[in-house]
Amino acid sequence: MERRTIGxxxxxxxxxxxxxxxxxxxxxxxxQRGEESIRTVRRALDLGCDLLDTADMYxxxxxxxxxxxxxxxxxxxxxxxxxxGLLVGEQHIVANGRPGYVRRAxxxxxxxxxxxVIDLYQLHRADPEVPVEETWGAxxxxxxxxxxxxxxxxxxxxxxxxxxxxxxxxxTLRQLRRVQQVFPVSAVQAELSxxxxxxxxxxxxxxEARGVGFLAAMPLGNxxxxxTLTPGEGFERDDVRARHPRFTAEMMAANQPIVAxxxxxxxxxxxxxxxxxxxxxxxxxxxxxxxxxxxxxxERWAAENAAATGLRLTAQDLAExxxxxxxxxxxx
Numbered sequence: 203m204e205r206r207t208i209g210x211x212x213x214x215x216x217x218x219x220x221x222x223x224x225x226x227x228x229x230x231x232x233x234q235r236g237e238e239s240i241r242t243v244r245r246a247l248d249l250g251c252d253l254l255d256t257a258d259m260y261x262x263x264x265x266x267x268x269x270x271x272x273x274x275x276x277x278x279x280x281x282x283x284x285x286x287g288l289l290v291g292e293q294h295i296v297a298n299g300r301p302g303y304v305r306r307a308x309x310x311x312x313x314x315x316x317x318x319v320i321d322l323y324q325l326h327r328a329d330p331e332v333p334v335e336e337t338w339g340a341x342x343x344x345x346x347x348x349x350x351x352x353x354x355x356x357x358x359x360x361x362x363x364x365x366x367x368x369x370x371x372x373x374t375l376r377q378l379r380r381v382q383q384v385f386p387v388s389a390v391q392a393e394l395s396x397x398x399x400x401x402x403x404x405x406x407x408x409x410e411a412r413g414v415g416f417l418a419a420m421p422l423g424n425x426x427x428x429x430t431l432t433p434g435e436g437f438e439r440d441d442v443r444a445r446h447p448r449f450t451a452e453m454m455a456a457n458q459p460i461v462a463x464x465x466x467x468x469x470x471x472x473x474x475x476x477x478x479x480x481x482x483x484x485x486x487x488x489x490x491x492x493x494x495x496x497x498x499x500x501e502r503w504a505a506e507n508a509a510a511t512g513l514r515l516t517a518q519d520l521a522e523x524x525x526x527x528x529x530x531x532x533x534x
Contacts, residue, residue: 203250204486204511206493208415209352209388213321215281217486217511219253220246220504221419221497225268227260228442234499236268243272245501247279249508255391255417255495257285257326258311259295266314274316283322283389283417284311285356287329287337299329299337308344322389324354325381334377335384342385353385354417357392357405371405378408389415391495394488395423396481397448397460397529402488410489421485421494423529426454428478428503429461447531456530463526467519475513478503482510484523 204217223229225239243254256265266284273280286307289296311320323341328334344350357374371392378387390409394401398420409416422428424443433454437444448457464477471480478496485494498504515523 203508206415206491207413208322208491208493210386210413211352211388213281213352213388213415215253215415215493216250216508217493218251218482218507219255219281219283219417219493219495220251221495222254222256222265222269223260224497225499226265227262228440229497229499230438231440232438238501239268239499240272242499242501242504243269244276246498246504246508247272247276249505251504251508252279253281253283253322253417253493253495255283257288257324258307258314259285259288259290259326262290263310263314266311270314270316277317281321282315282317283324283354284315284320285324285326286311286341287326297327297329297331299325299332299334301336301340301343304337304340305344308349312349319348320350322352322354323350324356324389324391326356327358328377334380338381338384345385352388354389354391354415355381355387357390357401359393370400371403375404375408387412387414389417391417391419393420394418394485394492395421396427396464396484396523396526397423397457406489406492410491413491416489416492418485418488418492418494420497422478422481422496422507424449426457427461427464427481428476429465430478433458447533448529450532453530453532457527460526460529463522467515467522470519471513476506478506479510479513480515480519480523482507483513483515484520486511487515487520 205214206217341353392401434451443449464480468475468480482494496507
């Protein structure tokens with residue numbers, strides 16, 4: 203597994219990590235099986251996908267508890283990334299960036315994860331009622347206390363119902379400039395994929411210029427770019443894709459040329475190469491500090507994703523991806 207660095211401290215992680223959210227939150231609740239998820243985490247670690255990405259809100263709390271069952275045995279093999287700043291209530295999510303809450307939330311995450319230190323502690327969302335500098339300062343105190351090794355910031359959602367990429371990360375960039383004055387940012391997590399490339403415009407260049415790691419969330423487009431989803435098949439009510447503007451039957455059908463393009467490129471690299479691996483290889487080709495964090499709850503998909511680090515796209519491949527049609531959503 204290729205290794206890449208996060209932040210000025212040079213923390214090294216595998217180029218492909220494991221997004222753990224689908225194991226207990228947001229995707230097909232009927233298919234969430236704890237023992238299978240634990241096997242998936244162990245398999246990912248065996249393959250060098252050591253960055254395990256979770257958050258206290260996933261479940262809520264159950265995702266960290268699940269990872270804790272693996273970490274109590276294999277902590278040295280893992281790079282643990284979790285998040286703070288969002289609280290889940292009945293049918294709503296609210297931000298809490300108060301320093302006292304941040305300290306309590308960190309201690310609770312450490313207990314659930316069964317570890318003494320969190321490798322990367324990320325601010326999930328800034329609290330509009332609390333200056334972000336105060337929240338970040340409390341997180342910095344956790345580093346000084348030895349409970350956290352490095353800090354990261356999750357980008358504000360880029361889509362927001364808008365159809366163009368212009369200025370979609372302006373708010374995140376403003377937050378980054380502010381918190382960077384308080385304590386160094388080691389990583390930024392934001393969506394980046396073949397069908398959501400907006401981060402390439404300003405956010406990723408900001409990170410690259412400062413040696414800040416970029417954690418590419420949803421690099422497989424919520425599973426669409428894997429080519430394994432059937433338009434019109436539908437999703438369970440608790441699945442975020444059931445309300446996603448690109449996952450209506452009409453839009454999934456309209457976006458099939460994107461998957462067909464990835465499949466065409468995969469075919470040039472061998473019978474066993476998949477569209478998902480091409481999509482991940484494209485993400486990794488966007489910068490030396492980019493780490494792809496595809497979500498998975500099954501061993502076979504984790505293994506397939508890990509193998510993408512061995513795929514090197516040619517200039518022809520990259521040019522072909524750039525010519526693929528832009529993704530359509532129900533707003534188009």
